[in-house]
Amino acid sequence: xxxxxxxxxxxxLDKAFASFIIANGAAAMxxxxxxxxxxxxxxxxxxxxxxxxxKDIMAKMFGAMMPRGTEKLGLSKMNFGGMGAAMMKHIMxxxxxxxxxxxxxxxxxLGVKMVVCTMSMDVMGIQEKELIxxxxxxxxxxxxxxxxxxxxxxxx
Amino acid sequence: MAExxxxxRGLQCPGPIMALFKTVKEAQSGDVVIVEATEQGFKxxxxxxxxxxxxxxxxxEEVEGIITAQVKxx
Numbered sequence: 125x126x127x128x129x130x131x132x133x134x135x136x137l138d139k140a141f142a143s144f145i146i147a148n149g150a151a152a153m154x155x156x157x158x159x160x161x162x163x164x165x166x167x168x169x170x171x172x173x174x175x176x177x178x179k180d181i182m183a184k185m186f187g188a189m190m191p192r193g194t195e196k197l198g199l200s201k202m203n204f205g206g207m208g209a210a211m212m213k214h215i216m217x218x219x220x221x222x223x224x225x226x227x228x229x230x231x232x233x234l235g236v237k238m239v240v241c242t243m244s245m246d247v248m249g250i251q252e253k254e255l256i257x258x259x260x261x262x263x264x265x266x267x268x269x270x271x272x273x274x275x276x277x278x279x280x
Numbered sequence: 281m282a283e284x285x286x287x288x289r290g291l292q293c294p295g296p297i298m299a300l301f302k303t304v305k306e307a308q309s310g311d312v313v314i315v316e317a318t319e320q321g322f323k324x325x326x327x328x329x330x331x332x333x334x335x336x337x338x339x340x341e342e343v344e345g346i347i348t349a350q351v352k353x354x
Contacts, residue, residue: 149294152301153332221292230298 127156127274129267134280135164135191136200137209137224141216143280144227150276151234158274159231160267162241165280166250167191168224169240175254183249190248194224232258239267281310288317289346296322297329304335304353312338313351322347 128150132143143159150157161169172193179187191197199208217223222230231238239260245251252261271277286303288296296317303313315326323342326349330337338350 145294148298152294152298153329154301219292220290220295222295234298234301 125154125156126276127158127270128276128278129158129160129271129274130278130280131267132159132161132165132168132280133163134200135167135197137194137197137212138199138201139280140165140168140194140197140224141221141227143278144224144231146278147231147236148227148234151231151236156235156237157231158237158239158267158270160239160241160262160270162244163248164190166240166244166248166255168194168197168228169238169255169259170250171254171256172196175251177251177253179249179251186248187250187254194228197224228256241267281312282308284311284313286313286315288315288319288322290318293319293321293325295319297325300326300329300351301333304333304351307353309353311353313353315349315351317347317349318345319347322349326351 130143147157147159167190170193172195197209198206199212202208237260239262242261242263284303284307286299288299296315296319300313300315307313326340327337330351335354336352338352340349
C-alpha cells in the first residue's frame with residue numbers, strides 16, 4: 125500500500141474535479157491519500173450556505189469575493205462569467221460523470237484524508253464553521269511529513 | 281469460491297474501478313469478480329489496478345462496446 129499526497133491550491137472547478145477523481149482513483153487502488161487544501165482550494169470546501177460568523181471587514185470582503193463552495197466554482201479557462209462552468213457541469217451530467225459533491229463524499233468514504241491549511245484560512249478569514257464536515261486542520265509541517273512518505277505528490 | 285457480477289455499465293471513470301475495489305474488498309479470497317463496463321479507459325485501468333493491488337486478472341475482453349473483465353481475489 126503506497127501513499128499519495130496532493131496540494132489543492134486551485135479553486136477552479138476543472139482542477140477540483142481532477143483532484144478528486146485522482147484521489148478517488150488512488151484510494152480505489154488501495155492507497156492512503158492525503159489532500160492538503162490551501163489558498164483558493166479552500167473555497168471548494170466552503171459550505172454552500174453562508175454561516176453566521178464574526179469577521180472583520182477584510183475577511184468579510186474576501187469571503188464575499190470568493191466562490192462559496194462547489195456550486196460556485198469557475199472554470200480555469202473559458203469561464204465566460206460562469207457560463208463555462210455551467211456548460212461543463214451540464215456535459216458532465218450527460219456523460220454520467222459524478223458531481224463534485226459526490227466525488228467529495230466518496231473520497232471521504234474511501235478514507236481520503238482532507239486537510240486544510242490553517243495559515244491560508246487565517247489569511248482569507250475563513251473559519252472552521254464555514255467549511256464542510258470531515259476535515260482536519262494543520263500546517264505545512266504536517267503536510268510535508270505525509271509527503272515525505274508518499275511516492276506521488278501533486279500540486280494542483 | 282463464489283462468482284460475483286458487477287454491472288458498471290454507463291459508469292464514468294473512476295466509477296468502474298471504485299466498484300471493483302469495493303466488491304473485491306468484501307469478497308473472499310479465491311472469489312472471481314466479473315465486471316462489465318462501457319467506459320473505454322477501463323481496458324487499461326483494470327489490468328493496472330490488478331497489478332497494483334496484487335489481484336489476478338483472469339481475462340478481459342470487449343464485445344460490442346462492453347468490456348468484461350474477470351478478476352480473482354488473491
